[in-house]
Amino acid sequence: MDAKSNQLPDDVAEQEDDENCLRLTITSPENVTPSSKLPVVVFLHGGAFFIGSGQRKYYDPLTFCKQALAMDKALIFVSVNYRLGALGFFYSPKSEGLIPPNNGLHDQITAFEWLRTNIDGFGGDKDNITAIGQSAGGESLSLHNLSGRKDPPYKRSIMFSGTPLTMPDKTPSEHQDNFIAQAKKLEISTESLTSKQIAEKMIACDIAKIRDLSYVGQPCVDSEIIPHKDHANQKSIAAGKVDQVDWLESQIISSCTYDGSISNIMMRGDDKRKNHAKSFIKIAKEVLNNPERLLKIYDVNESTGDEEALEKICQFESDIGFFSAALSMVKGTADKSTTYFQLFDLGNPFRGPLEQQKFASHTWDIVALLGAYEGRLPEDYVKKIREWRERYIRYMVDGEAPWAKFDKSAKEAIIVLPNEGMARETTLSSVLEGRLGELLNLAEEEGPDGADILWEGVCRRWLMKGE
Template sequence: MDAKSNQLPDDVEEQDQSEQCLRLTITVPKDATPESKLPVVVFIHGGAFFLGSGERKYYDPLTFCTQASDMGKPLVFVSVNYRLGALGFFHSPHAEGLMPANNGLHDQITAFTWLSRNIGGFGGDEDNITAIGQSAGGESLSLHNMSGRRMPLYKRAIMFSGTPLTMPDKTHSEHQDNFLEQANKLHIYTENLSSMQVAERMIKCDVSKIRDLAYVGSPCVDTEIIPHRGHATQRIIAAGKVSQISWLESQIISSCSYDGSISNIMMRGDDSRKDHAKSFIKISREVLNNPETLLQIYGIEETTTDEEALEKICQFESDIGFFSAALAVAKGTADKTSTYFQLFDLGNPFPGPLEQKRFASHTWDIVALLGAYEDRLSIDYAEKIREWRARYIKYIVDGEAPWARFKKGGKESMFVVPNEGPAKELTLESVLEGRLKDLLDLAKEEGSDGADKLWEGVCRRWLMKGE
């Protein structure tokens, strides 16, 4: 399902999920030796913390690595797997010994620790590692960056369409409630059992039954990795109230102009969801002080057809849950490390539910960067990607600034990869016109927590329940 829901070629074999997944895939130049000391790229895949794998065909890094070598900048590429869903993120604070928090994130740390000790044997330089994360992988890197960790995991970070705001973390109490709810679904009746007894019975269940719960994993706060208290809000992060990331040399933060494609495509196949405009209008009016402004920005009326409403609502999801969240992280961390901000607006070229080349869809940015399907693209289209990719290679290998640095408070610089014309540097001010400006103005009007109210109160409520 992951290829289809990302509108990518679906000639991808399915992979069985397993807790025995903790492995790396390492791609090296043929002539690399332990003395080569090549820059290292470590990729953390996405999948909402409950599906995916760094071994998926569309993440094949051969084109990326070949271009780097052709530029005279060879590197080592590493894809990391980590535990997902219940196996990676179930947690009970009352059964800590059996159900600890954030197993999936600790798996990632274990991978970086292993690489720091062993990547030299594959020709890599353990002191020159750049981490790339997409979606849940991008959020994972943001959490590691903000953890207050003293020892560095990597030198540079690249986060595509994933922040701690996009998939909010949960408190210990919320994890406990979910733990008991999922146990009941497994027919483990919790009323007269301690959490430790529930955990012991859960562990004895057939693991396939646990996976069939389709539990979407969520990181847990007030832990070693995420020390801050409560949910990470747009207001708190944008204000710079995050842990220091002094060991991180620099970062790239990016979002796609239509990251909501993932919801659009998946919801099209859900026959239980209909009357999108009416349900969205109802929620907006229940939650917001100025609901009509939001509906006007996106042109949503009760008579709007389901297909049109889905497109518009998922554009709102892209704007508030991905772009606005990425902007908040950029603003909140730009004074702590060199930060580069990007909007990827290059349309997905593959056929599917969404019109080809019109929507810069979720996951297409990382797939385009790594180049798995470059032989299926037109020459002009592929050349634009190669020029964009070259900036990343120079950034990874030489630490060269990919474009102008984002400096909080001034006329912040932004890099845009558009459908028409070459990629270009613009001021954030020039990008925040029309719809995006109106949305951010509305967030301010809604109060100090306006962006969170729009994302959590309206958009995520509609996505999860549609009521």
């Protein structure tokens, strides 16, 4: 399912669901010893906190590791699994501890603690760990970075298309409401039982029924890992009103130019979702002070056909929910930790519902970096990706700057361009020329919370309900 919705080759058998999932996969050069002290890269997979695995075929790091060896930059690569769905991110604050918050995030911390204790036995250097996360894995790293930790589990972090703003966390009361709603789906009576009794019945359910609940949980605020008491938002993050990442040596924050591909592809297969333009226009008019400007930016009108509307609305999702969110994270944390900003714009080369080589789609960036399907790529793609990958390897191994850091005067980013040669650096102001700049200007005009209104009030409402 996740390969198809990411427009990636799916010619590999799916892994079986297994709740006994807390394991690592360690890839290392031959003949390493405890004295090798090689740099370590730790990867947290994506999947919206309810699907996925670090062992997915498209995350295979062998090409990445071989290029590092060829550069005389040998490293150890570790893929981490963590609990997902109900077991990983369900929570009832009234269950007297039976269903605690953020199990999946605690699993990740346990993995980092295990590595700090044991990776030297595999030839790794516990003091030179770079953590990389994609989508939900990127959001997870962002949350760990903002948690004000006193015992740094890694030295550097890389977040691909995942921030606490993209998939907003829930408050304890929202988790409790969700807990009751899911209990009813499991046909557990909630009228005369305490939350503890409901939790006991839920725990006794057939695990298949719990799995079938699918997308039921998200990280929880006001907790040990996420100490702030309310939702993070683009305004507060951009203003730096969060615990800072001053323990982190440096970070890379990135988004793809069409992260909304995941919604586009999944929605194409949903027969219940039709008349995209009309429903989007209705929501925009109900929520925004100036809905006509948003519709003009994305050229959506009542006569826009479903496929065209879906492409344009999911571009809006990419811009406000991923790019703008990433930019807010960059602005809010760059003063405390050396920060590099990236906009990945290399079109997905694989066959699928989206036009090949046109869209820099969700998950394709990490697949390109790790190189699982490099043998299937056009020659010009391989050349670009290997040059881009070299920057990352030097950054992970030696802490070498991959490109100019973000600062308030230059505000530099990097763009990977499919039709204009190799990766190149550019200023943020040039990136904001055109559609992206117009959108951010609209957000400011909509008020101090304009970006959050556009994301939560318009885009996520349309994504979740279509009405």
